[in-house]
Amino acid sequence: MLLERLQNSATEDDHFRWLLFVVGYYRGVQRIDAAKGLLQQFLRESEKSEYKVHCHLALGQIATDEQELESALNHFNAALALNPAAKKVEYVLLNNTGYCLNMLGRYEEGERHCRKALEIDWARPSAYRNLGVSLHGQGDLIGSAWALVEATKADASDGRARLLLEKLLSSNPALVVSNPWIMEGLNPSSLGAAETACV
Numbered sequence: 001m002l003l004e005r006l007q008n009s010a011t012e013d014d015h016f017r018w019l020l021f022v023v024g025y026y027r028g029v030q031r032i033d034a035a036k037g038l039l040q041q042f043l044r045e046s047e048k049s050e051y052k053v054h055c056h057l058a059l060g061q062i063a064t065d066e067q068e069l070e071s072a073l074n075h076f077n078a079a080l081a082l083n084p085a086a087k088k089v090e091y092v093l094l095n096n097t098g099y100c101l102n103m104l105g106r107y108e109e110g111e112r113h114c115r116k117a118l119e120i121d122w123a124r125p126s127a128y129r130n131l132g133v134s135l136h137g138q139g140d141l142i143g144s145a146w147a148l149v150e151a152t153k154a155d156a157s158d159g160r161a162r163l164l165l166e167k168l169l170s171s172n173p174a175l176v177v178s179n180p181w182i183m184e185g186l187n188p189s190s191l192g193a194a195e196t197a198c199v
Helices: 002-007 012-028 032-045 049-065 069-081 087-103 107-120 125-137 141-154 159-171 174-178 180-185 188-198
Strands: none
Touching: 012 032, 012 049, 032 049, 049 069, 049 087, 069 087, 087 107, 087 125, 107 125, 125 141, 125 159, 141 159, 141 174, 141 180, 159 174, 159 180, 174 180
């Protein structure tokens, strides 16, 4: 039914909307090659910059899921080069680029992208979390702890930053002694463990 709607779209706007539904469906049923094929075909055919941004974003996310980080970076950078109109999309692209650069051990570049994402939206946790990874990779443990605490404050339900913070403290227990504000990033159940580790 989705393919039929896609093929019978009257306008490019409708076609793109149904394309995203089909791509989402294909990703959900693990037909990744079909999803990539549709996105790549649309990239070749469309003249609309914003549609191309979304296609590159989706292709970059697929590549990230498949651990093809250089390919993901190429797509995210191609989307950024198109100057996305929506700041929310630009944030996601910058943050995802920072994540990929961190995974490749390119922490300074990752930091720059995370900071640019935070300039767009300082209230979302993911760029703080990725900034924490960037700073940790560069040996800035206090900066890393600060970024991870900010991530937990931005979204207390997202445990990924808290886990990274706990891992950082388990390797560097003295950090919390000289920087007690770090405790803000820990949940109550881990508070006792961190205090015990610092004694």
